[in-house]
Amino acid sequence: MPHSNRTITLDTPLLVQFRHRVTFTRGVFSVTNPTLRSVLDSPTRGTTTEPTTRRMVAFVDSNVLGAHPSLLGDIQKYMASATGKSGTSPTSDTSFPELTLIEAVPGGEQAKQSMSVVDRVVRVVDEHGIDRQSFVMVIGGGAVLDAVGFGASIAHRGVRLIRVPTTTLAQDDAGMAVKNGINLGSKKNFIGSFTLPHAVICDTNFLQSTPDWSWCGGFSEAVKIALLRDPELFNRIERDAAAIARRSMDAATPVIIRSAELHYRHIMSGGDPFETNSARPLDFGHWLAHRLEGMTNGALPHGQAVAIGVAIDTLYSECAGLMPTQEARRVIAVLRALDLPVTHPLLASLDGIVAGLTEFREHLGGRLTITLLRGIGDPVDVHSIDPATLGAAIALTSRGA
Ligand SMILES: NC(=O)c1ccc[n+]([C@@H]2O[C@H](COP(=O)([O-])OP(=O)(O)OC[C@H]3O[C@@H](n4cnc5c(N)ncnc54)[C@H](O)[C@@H]3O)[C@@H](O)[C@H]2O)c1
Ligand SMILES: [Zn+2]
Structure with missing residues (x-):
């Protein structure tokens, strides 16, 4: 058969295993809480024996910051203690990520109404050297999770995202999702992607300050x-x-956790x-x-x-x-x-x-x-x-x- 007339089809199922980790806890940034540390301590993938420098940037819903004035300091203290810099933890590990930025994101649906949050996340990933072994953490309601999550899913074709949902809806539903996105005009979630977060940590203490x-x-x-x-x-x-x-x-916590579990199981x-x-x-x-x-x-x-x-x-x-x-x-x-x-x-x-x-x-x-x-x-x-x-x-x- 002449070469130009041949049809060649390659058709094989591709099975890739994903892990979806969700934890409910209280006081995630208390230095004695091991949840975030264990997520960030996960070994670097690959064959190199050299410890690579890993970094983390954090984006926080502006209304969460407003309601929790000590949050920035708590995150910095947690990260410093986990890397051993403050001397409060003996678990110094060269591969533990260094926190290089914490930045506020406009809270609520406005975060999804334009590309501006997404653009900012992509730029920060670039400027702060967030590679595919490094982390973007997002703390906030479902809208901020969606917008920052989308940015993190397209920079470098996807960097590790740690979600910390802070509303009832984000903890009992949105935070469990393996998707993110922003709106196109009045079309909800028109622009987005399906991506698994690296980890989801729900801290029910955050819920007390929600409107x-x-x-x-x-x-x-x-x-x-x-x-x-x-x-x-x-x-x-x-x-x-x-x-x-x-x-x-x-009364609320068991309902939130059961709802999260059912969304997760689905x-x-x-x-x-x-x-x-x-x-x-x-x-x-x-x-x-x-x-x-x-x-x-x-x-x-x-x-x-x-x-x-x-x-x-x-x-x-x-x-x-x-x-x-x-x-x-x-x-x-x-x-x-x-x-x-x-x-x-x-x-x-x-x-x-x-x-x-x-x-x-x-x-x-x-x-x-x-x-x-x-x-x-x-x-x-x-x-x-x-x-x-x-x-x-x-x-x-x-x-x-
Ligand atoms: N990815 C998904 O699969 C999925 C699933 C369900 C919903 N969603 C999306 O989630 C969004 C709704 O999320 P939501 O209900 O969390 O609303 P939201 O993100 O708009 O948050 C509600 C308000 O509470 C503020 N806030 C958040 N946490 C706070 C805290 N701890 N203390 C004080 N203020 C706080 C926010 O800034 C905002 O003003 C929608 O855009 C929806 O499309 C996505
Ligand atoms: Zn919904």
Whole structure:
């Protein structure tokens, strides 16, 4: 056969093993806490016997810095003690990274509204000699984690990222994710990448300084995953909702950790960590949440948008005859008890809302797949949403369902 007419195909599965490390702790920057030290002490990959110089830069959510004035000093002290410089730790190790920069990042959704944080991270990685054995640490809410994480995933085609999530939502959901990204105009997370963090360290002490709206917002993701995966968790949230809304750490912490674990397990064992399928099983309520976030230009926080999305998709499930009324109303009552919204004035514009379905389908590709409920802990996928039934579900919330 003449050379030019031949077709040659090489087609082999590529199996690469990843490790996803998540730790819940308290006082991560207390010099006696070994969690961060053990993450940073991990041996350099490769065959060289020479210790390489490793560095770390840290980006901190500006609102976390504002609420924790001693944080910068605590991080510096921790790193100095871990490298033995302060003389407080005997574990001096030449391969332990040197902290060369701590910098504030504008907190909240603004971090994701342009390339500016991403640009800054890439530039810092370059200027501070952060190689692929070195570390970028990010401390903050889900938005700052997403923006800094994206920068770290593209500089050098990806450097090691240590996430320290500081909100309920970032600890019970976003921090577990193996993706990051920023928004393109009103399109949430349009620019981003799938990347595993080197480690995730959740310090529940940070949660105490979050604003009330952010505290409550994170529990919408816990309700969401309980409805999909764990009726026992739903019962616990239902029982403790008032205490959680009053910010009891004793009531909240087990819910946050269980929700994080369920999100984590889905990524690790769900068979689709990089979301190549058109079904997105954990995105219950999210088609509408993303639409409302876009329609409000980010003024409606993600947690509150998810609460509304969960409420409407639950009531849709009821109106479509899938879910018993009594169970659906328990969901609405729990969301309300958590001080979360279940409706929004923009829901009056049914056409605008329905357009969100097209956007969601375009994002996933393939056939529209929306997760609904047959009951608490009993999800079901459907492939179309009937606008009249959606209108009926929305009408129920405005009548105080
Ligand atoms: N990567 C993913 O898979 C994934 C999953 C879920 C959500 N997200 C993203 O996460 C973002 C929402 O995250 P969020 O709910 O954490 O909101 P957020 O990051 O906007 O944080 C909420 C507010 O609290 C401030 N803050 C954070 N920690 C604080 C602390 N300890 N004390 C005081 N203030 C603090 C922030 O600066 C911000 O103003 C959205 O952009 C969403 O798209 C990403
Ligand atoms: Zn979400």
